[in-house]
Amino acid sequence: xxxLINSPENVVREALEGIVYAHSDLVRVHYDPNYIVRADxxxxxxxxxxxxxxxxxxxxxxxxxGMGMLDAACPGAVFTSPTPDQMLEATKAVNGGKGVLHIVKxxxxxxxxxxxxxDLARAEGIDVEAVVIDDDVAxxxxxxxxxxxxxxxxxxxxxxxxxxxxAGRSLAEVxxxxxxxxxxxxxxxxxxxxxxxxxxxKPTFDLPEDQMEIGIGIHGEPGRVRMDLKSADEITEMLxxxxxxxxxxxxxxxxxxxxxxxxxxxxxELYVVYRKAYEIAxxxxxxxxxNLVGSYITSLEMAGTSITMLKMDEDMxxxxxxxxxxxxxxxxx
Amino acid sequence: xxxLINSPENVVREALEGIVYAHSDLVRVHYDPNYIVRADxxxxxxxxxxxxxxxxxxxxxxxxxGMGMLDAACPGAVFTSPTPDQMLEATKAVNGGKGVLHIVKxxxxxxxxxxxxxDLARAEGIDVEAVVIDDDVAxxxxxxxxxxxxxxxxxxxxxxxxxxxxAGRSLAEVxxxxxxxxxxxxxxxxxxxxxxxxxxxKPTFDLPEDQMEIGIGIHGEPGRVRMDLKSADEITEMLxxxxxxxxxxxxxxxxxxxxxxxxxxxxxELYVVYRKAYEIAxxxxxxxxxNLVGSYITSLEMAGTSITMLKMDEDMxxxxxxxxxxxxxxxxx
Numbered sequence: 001x002x003x004l005i006n007s008p009e010n011v012v013r014e015a016l017e018g019i020v021y022a023h024s025d026l027v028r029v030h031y032d033p034n035y036i037v038r039a040d041x042x043x044x045x046x047x048x049x050x051x052x053x054x055x056x057x058x059x060x061x062x063x064x065x066g067m068g069m070l071d072a073a074c075p076g077a078v079f080t081s082p083t084p085d086q087m088l089e090a091t092k093a094v095n096g097g098k099g100v101l102h103i104v105k106x107x108x109x110x111x112x113x114x115x116x117x118x119d120l121a122r123a124e125g126i127d128v129e130a131v132v133i134d135d136d137v138a139x140x141x142x143x144x145x146x147x148x149x150x151x152x153x154x155x156x157x158x159x160x161x162x163x164x165x166x167a168g169r170s171l172a173e174v175x176x177x178x179x180x181x182x183x184x185x186x187x188x189x190x191x192x193x194x195x196x197x198x199x200x201x202k203p204t205f206d207l208p209e210d211q212m213e214i215g216i217g218i219h220g221e222p223g224r225v226r227m228d229l230k231s232a233d234e235i236t237e238m239l240x241x242x243x244x245x246x247x248x249x250x251x252x253x254x255x256x257x258x259x260x261x262x263x264x265x266x267x268x269e270l271y272v273v274y275r276k277a278y279e280i281a282x283x284x285x286x287x288x289x290x291n292l293v294g295s296y297i298t299s300l301e302m303a304g305t306s307i308t309m310l311k312m313d314e315d316m317x318x319x320x321x322x323x324x325x326x327x328x329x330x331x332x333x
Numbered sequence: 334x335x336x337l338i339n340s341p342e343n344v345v346r347e348a349l350e351g352i353v354y355a356h357s358d359l360v361r362v363h364y365d366p367n368y369i370v371r372a373d374x375x376x377x378x379x380x381x382x383x384x385x386x387x388x389x390x391x392x393x394x395x396x397x398x399g400m401g402m403l404d405a406a407c408p409g410a411v412f413t414s415p416t417p418d419q420m421l422e423a424t425k426a427v428n429g430g431k432g433v434l435h436i437v438k439x440x441x442x443x444x445x446x447x448x449x450x451x452d453l454a455r456a457e458g459i460d461v462e463a464v465v466i467d468d469d470v471a472x473x474x475x476x477x478x479x480x481x482x483x484x485x486x487x488x489x490x491x492x493x494x495x496x497x498x499x500a501g502r503s504l505a506e507v508x509x510x511x512x513x514x515x516x517x518x519x520x521x522x523x524x525x526x527x528x529x530x531x532x533x534x535k536p537t538f539d540l541p542e543d544q545m546e547i548g549i550g551i552h553g554e555p556g557r558v559r560m561d562l563k564s565a566d567e568i569t570e571m572l573x574x575x576x577x578x579x580x581x582x583x584x585x586x587x588x589x590x591x592x593x594x595x596x597x598x599x600x601x602e603l604y605v606v607y608r609k610a611y612e613i614a615x616x617x618x619x620x621x622x623x624n625l626v627g628s629y630i631t632s633l634e635m636a637g638t639s640i641t642m643l644k645m646d647e648d649m650x651x652x653x654x655x656x657x658x659x660x661x662x663x664x665x666x
Contacts, residue, residue, distance in 0.1 A: 002525040002545065004602035004638060006564045011605060014565075018604030021611040022624050058600040192335040209335065231339045232347075264597040266633045267391035269337035271351030272344060278354040291355050293660075295628075300599045303634060305337060327626075331663050 001196035001203060001301070008199035012055045012075055019062060023327050026066045030093070033086040036062045037072040041094045047165040047174045048072070048094030051103040051158060052087060053110055054079040056197070057218060060155060060297045063328030069162035070326075071100075078197050078300070079219045081109030087117030091126060099127035099171030103157055103178060105150030106134040129171055131178040133157060135185045135308065137246045138215030138223050149217050152260050152308030153185030155296045156320075159329065163322035177319065181310060186243040189306030190223070190235060191216040191262060195299045214238055218262075218299045218306075232269070236276035239307045244284055249311060251285025256320065258291065258308040263298035265305055270294065273305050281309070290320055296328065334529035334536060334634070341532035345388045345408055352395060356660050359399045363426070366419035369395040370405040374427045380498040380507045381405070381427030384436040384491060385420060386443055387412040389530070390551060393488060393630045396661030402495035403659075404433075411530050411633070412552045414442030420450030424459060432460035432504030436490055436511060438483030439467040462504055464511040466490060468518045468641065470579045471548030471556050482550050485593050485641030486518030488629045489653075492662065496655035510652065514643060519576045522639030523556070523568060524549040524595060528632045547571055551595075551632045551639075565602070569609035572640045577617055582644060584618025589643040589653065594628035597636035603627065606638050614642070623653055629661065 005011045012034065019036065020029045027036050035052070042048065051061045052074025061073035071094035076082035091100045100121065104114045111132060118128040135153035142149055157178050164177045191213045194203035204220035207213060212235070215223025230238075249255065259274040261267070274293050281288050289312060297306070312320070323332030338344045345367070352369065353362045360369050368385075375381065384394045385407025394406035404427035409415035424433045433454065437447045444465060451461040468486035475482055490511050497510045524546045527536035537553035540546060545568070548556025563571075582588065592607040594600070607626050614621050622645060630639070645653070656665030 002542065002562055002636065004525065004565045004568065004598060005605055006566050011601065014608050015601045015604040018608035018611070022604070022607055022626050055601060192337070212335065229335055232337045233339050235337065263599045264634060265337060266596045266631060268344065268348045268388060271348040271355070272338055274355055275347050275351035278351070293355050298599060301597060301636060303335065332666070
């Protein structure tokens with residue numbers, strides 16, 4: 001697998017240096033331990049919101065640091081949890097006296113390390129809450145995970161909690177928004193091709209030219225089933241049906257529909273998928289009131305897509321529409 | 334090559350339907366002939382700005398339709414010029430009485446068809462100017478092109494002219510901005526892997542696992558040289574050197590640095606490239622005052638990158654920073 005890198009050991013560090021050169025108006029980067037933090041952190045009297053996880057899912061999470069979204073992001077090595085000291089230092093760097101929320105995707109390493117960091121931060125007198133995101137309906141218990149995996153709902157939770165924090169809400173209120181975004185969000189993904197971890201240098205899994213994997217994880221973990229490639233419409237049905245029936249979403253619900261690219265999928269294909277996903281949602285009586293189409297939570301160069309649906313209420317709509325100024329999501333400012 | 338589509342014949346139409354479902358607050362879509370137009374078109378007493386070209390380069394151009402950028406985009410079949418009737422209808426749809434600018438990438442079909450559309454529109458009493466973008470320093474005369482190809486500078490020209498039009502400038506003034514963006518912009522690209530046109534169903538070219546192509550076009554047209562894969566830093570040098578020496582840019586110039594993904598390249602790799610490109614520009618005495626990092630002019634699922642540099646002056650900086658509200662580029666609103 002060919003990559004635009006210099007060496008597997010340096011890819012995260014060099015990408016962070018690129019981020020500094022590109023976005024110093026938005027963020028600062030701290031090295032060793034690595035974290036990306038809002039240029040104006042800590043914002044006094046605002047709840048700090050941080051997340052983190054393995055690298056290789058860009059723009060998540062570093063691309064979401066900025067006004068109205070994350071205060072900091074902790075990038076681990078590729079597909080590897082960040083360490084507790086990264087999370088602890090990031091927590092301290094964003095603590096504006098009103099507490100800090102950790103948004104944690106449900107992977108064993110991430111959960112353990114964020115728990116340790118939260119304990120350490122509390123020992124230093126910082127009020128920390130944590131919400132574990134586990135929105136992937138594809139599988140229970142998987143490589144790297146006990147329970148469901150955390151995927152696309154993470155992006156939406158980061159936007160909503162970031163807006164709530166920006167609006168001056170308390171740590172308990174911001175935490176509640178995050179729990180709601182997880183509780184009301186469901187996702188499922190699929191892959192046409194494998195990703196390849198730089199230091200491994202070969203595809204994570206083999207997928208024959210006529211096959212696809214439904215229910216794949218964002219690290220190339222196995223999904224529900226491998227089968228012959230089908231049409232975009234059939235694939236979209238195979239993702240939407242489990243999502244809709246799981247919550248269950250019901251006729252009359254207002255939803256945000258998020259069609260995500262896995263990193264190697266052209267945008268034109270994502271709109272073909274969005275078309276069918278929208279039609280399925282609408283035929284099910286759901287009202288698609290907001291959407292997001294693009295590659296926001298990726299798995300390196302994996303070709304494929306994931307769909308996330310999030311039930312919305314009045315308050316969440318207001319938080320979604322609130323201004324945001326990050327490298328990857330920006331509006332209203 | 335596996336794709337998330339239903340059939341090669343329907344991919345453009347279905348993607349357009351997806352765009353309607355996703356972005357009806359920003360755009361309307363007209364079918365047969367196909368064009369994407371601002372929801373509020375025609376805007377009276379504003380110069381209309383339109384572009385178009387083959388599909389497969391998304392988000393260009395349809396993702397750039399909206400306030401502060403394009404008034405309309407004409408998508409052809411994949412990698413195929415739109416027809417004169419598409420351009421003519423789009424021109425009429427955006428004509429607010431102040432004339433219409435056609436931004437044309439330098440490919441033979443696009444140039445001929447836009448010329449024909451301009452003649453037809455003038456015959457109907459619409460004032461039309463056209464600017465041909467030919468910023469690719471890689472090759473002179475190529476498959477599909479006499480002279481240099483139009484690539485990344487197109488995105489920047491669309492932003493700048495759109496802002497100029499929004500500010501109420503005349504057709505002559507908006508045209509001048511476009512000429513300046515082309516005259517002061519230079520680009521070069523490279524590929525790690527081939528794209529595959531849907532109705533062909535196989536890669537456009539063969540590139541062995543240890544090779545890359547420098548100077549590639551956005552349709553997979555041949556570049557300058559094929560060689561063994563090198564490091565990201567070496568590749569970035571091979572792209573930046575011809576760009577810098579071509580204008581030539583000189584010490585003290587203020588520039589916008591645009592690192593673009595070809596469609597199948599993960600964002601983390603684009604930041605590794607941006608890091609080196611920024612360092613080369615800075616070492617050359619250039620001042621990088623604005624940037625863009627992401628996949629904005631793509632070649633389906635091709636893995637690779639292109640770099641565009643644009644010399645900026647005070648006026649262009651103001652136009653770049655002006656509010657824009659499109660599916661793919663948005664700030665200030």
